[in-house]
Amino acid sequence: MAGRWDAPELPDFDILKRFARDQLIYLLEQQHDVEKLYKLENKMVQGVSDQLCFLVRPRIASVKHVAEIVNADKAGGRLRKYKIIFTPQKFFMCETVLEEEGIFGDVTFDEWAFYLLPLDDDIISMELPEFFRDYFLEGDHRWNCTVAKALHVLYSLFGPFIKTYGIGRCAKMTYELWKEMVEDSENEIKPHQAEIGRVFFLDRDVDYVTPMCSQVVYEGLVDDVFRIKCGSVDFGSEVTSSNRSVKVLLNSQDKVFKEIRNEHFSNVFGFLSQKARRLQTQYDKRQGMDIKQMKDFVSQELKSLKQEHRLLSLHIGACESIMKKKTKQDFQELLKSEHALLEGFEIRESTSCVEEHINRQISPLESLRLMCLLSLTENGLISKDYRSLKTQYLQSYGYDHILTFANLKQIGLLTEQQPGETLTAVESTMGKLVTDKAVGKLTDAFSSLARKSHFRALSKRLNLIPRTEEEYDLKVPRNMAYVFSGAYIPLSCKIIEQVLERDSWAGMEEVSRLLNNNEFITIERSLDAGYSCNAQRIILVVFLGGCTFSEIAALRFLGKEKGYKFVFVTTAITNSFRMLESLLES
Numbered sequence: 001m002a003g004r005w006d007a008p009e010l011p012d013f014d015i016l017k018r019f020a021r022d023q024l025i026y027l028l029e030q031q032h033d034v035e036k037l038y039k040l041e042n043k044m045v046q047g048v049s050d051q052l053c054f055l056v057r058p059r060i061a062s063v064k065h066v067a068e069i070v071n072a073d074k075a076g077g078r079l080r081k082y083k084i085i086f087t088p089q090k091f092f093m094c095e096t097v098l099e100e101e102g103i104f105g106d107v108t109f110d111e112w113a114f115y116l117l118p119l120d121d122d123i124i125s126m127e128l129p130e131f132f133r134d135y136f137l138e139g140d141h142r143w144n145c146t147v148a149k150a151l152h153v154l155y156s157l158f159g160p161f162i163k164t165y166g167i168g169r170c171a172k173m174t175y176e177l178w179k180e181m182v183e184d185s186e187n188e189i190k191p192h193q194a195e196i197g198r199v200f201f202l203d204r205d206v207d208y209v210t211p212m213c214s215q216v217v218y219e220g221l222v223d224d225v226f227r228i229k230c231g232s233v234d235f236g237s238e239v240t241s242s243n244r245s246v247k248v249l250l251n252s253q254d255k256v257f258k259e260i261r262n263e264h265f266s267n268v269f270g271f272l273s274q275k276a277r278r279l280q281t282q283y284d285k286r287q288g289m290d291i292k293q294m295k296d297f298v299s300q301e302l303k304s305l306k307q308e309h310r311l312l313s314l315h316i317g318a319c320e321s322i323m324k325k326k327t328k329q330d331f332q333e334l335l336k337s338e339h340a341l342l343e344g345f346e347i348r349e350s351t352s353c354v355e356e357h358i359n360r361q362i363s364p365l366e367s368l369r370l371m372c373l374l375s376l377t378e379n380g381l382i383s384k385d386y387r388s389l390k391t392q393y394l395q396s397y398g399y400d401h402i403l404t405f406a407n408l409k410q411i412g413l414l415t416e417q418q419p420g421e422t423l424t425a426v427e428s429t430m431g432k433l434v435t436d437k438a439v440g441k442l443t444d445a446f447s448s449l450a451r452k453s454h455f456r457a458l459s460k461r462l463n464l465i466p467r468t469e470e471e472y473d474l475k476v477p478r479n480m481a482y483v484f485s486g487a488y489i490p491l492s493c494k495i496i497e498q499v500l501e502r503d504s505w506a507g508m509e510e511v512s513r514l515l516n517n518n519e520f521i522t523i524e525r526s527l528d529a530g531y532s533c534n535a536q537r538i539i540l541v542v543f544l545g546g547c548t549f550s551e552i553a554a555l556r557f558l559g560k561e562k563g564y565k566f567v568f569v570t571t572a573i574t575n576s577f578r579m580l581e582s583l584l585e586s
Contacts, residue, residue: 168203
């Protein structure tokens with residue numbers, strides 16, 4: 001883009017890993033004389049050691065498993081010392097569970113303040129997948145303080161920040177907790193050059209539509225199909241073409257992955273075939289080399305070429321596996337239905353598509369996802385459709401999902417419109433002229449057109465659906481909509497773009513009203529306080545409740561266009577399946 005700023009260099013977040021590692025080594029070796037580490041699995045511990053040290057998350061299931069091990073030792077007459085190290089912190093409920101299990105006096109406690117895991121140069125995860133359910137469904141605020149502490153670590157290392165923006169109730173609460181920490185420790189933090197200028201807090205419930213859409217960028221598809229965990233993925237035999245699986249780190253150190261991660265899937269095969277040809281050309285350079293040249297080639301290039309070749313073959317295998325699975329699921333037809341829902345067209349046909357999906361019993365989560373997307377884009381389902389789809393789903397997948405529907409309704413993912421919400425002024429006027437029975441028929445006929453949902457209003461206000469007569473060129477994307485095949489710009493990303501462009505919420509009053517008026521903006525420091533130009537263009541985006549790889553790809557694209565560099569801090573990487581799994585009660 002002409003006149004575009006070059007994006008600034010990112011801070012070195014590896015310091016977070018080094019701090020965490022040094023603290024853990026000190027805890028394990030210096031304080032507790034730990035000699036060997038074992039993965040805590042759902043089985044009894046075998047070993048001759050007279051003391052056991054457990055490093056666990058503060059989760060009830062983990063604490064109960066530790067209690068089982070301690071009680072089994074007590075029943076067998078075995079005496080040992082037990083230490084539980086909670087990371088990132090210990091909660092009162094953990095002590096309560098240990099009391100209930102009768103071992104509170106048999107164990108001692110410690111904490112490992114490991115809040116942030118850098119997954120890549122610009123992605124930092126807190127690895128708190130339970131945050132979404134705990135806060136947005138259960139109303140449990142205990143993780144807010146953990147997030148505030150994590151942010152305070154970043155502030156002390158890379159701040160102070162210039163401005164803070166945010167939207168959402170949880171965002172506001174977390175910001176206020178963090179500000180209290182800043183005020184309490186103001187004299188303890190040594191002054192230094194700021195490396196991050198601005199921070200944007202965003203609640204997941206501000207935009208449920210984006211995670212419910214099928215991902216079509218390469219990294220998003222890999223996550224949907226293979227499940228990326230802590231920045232790595234297990235590729236099975238269908239990818240490796242062998243009897244063993246391979247664990248691969250997916251980050252910018254992988255030269256092949258770095259170039260395709262943000263690409264629309266339709267472009268990936270073309271890139272990989274070009275890459276294969278280039279690699280072959282580099283291998284062919286060996287022909288005609290003398291001994292000295294061959295020696296230099298082997299010592300300097302061959303190892304990296306072999307590594308690149310191995311990664312290339314794995315990504316080609318992953319693409320082939322994705323293609324097979326998505327072809328089997330009629331992926332293109334599914335995308336057409338989703339795009340129609342986003343645009344507000346053919347709602348009756350889309351509802352029929354969801355019914356067919358349920359009745360064919362393709363996948364319980366996939367069926368739920370489509371129902372949620374239909375509900376979100378239409379501001380809830382009309383009572384007739386809600387009851388019909390719910391009944392068909394329970395008959396297909398089991399009545400133990402009744403509680404799941406209650407959770408989805410409570411959180412706002414799958415809701416039923418209340419009587420009267422579907423009536424428009426036109427229908428009300430018609431009601432004066434014709435009988436009640438006729439009005440009922442008209443209401444059904446016009447319901448999908450008549451409804452004014454928050455998503456429809458937001459979509460219109462923010463131009464989330466690109467309107468163009470030309471076909472969208474996915475090889476040369478024009479805007480962030482490319483992450484959904486040109487059909488939809490992620491709402492969360494569009495809000496961030498608009499607020500940064502205005503440097504305020506001015507002109508966004510209608511948008512914030514539709515999103516329940518929980519927006520805020522604060523000036524933390526004046527610009528004359530020695531901030532570099534680079535720091536002002538590095539923006540920390542804090543997703544509370546998880547973010548998707550599609551949103552990350554969209555904001556990376558925006559950063560290239562506007563000369564920003566976004567750093568993503570999230571409670572966890574999420575997608576539609578992870579979100580829905582966290583709400584299942586079966």
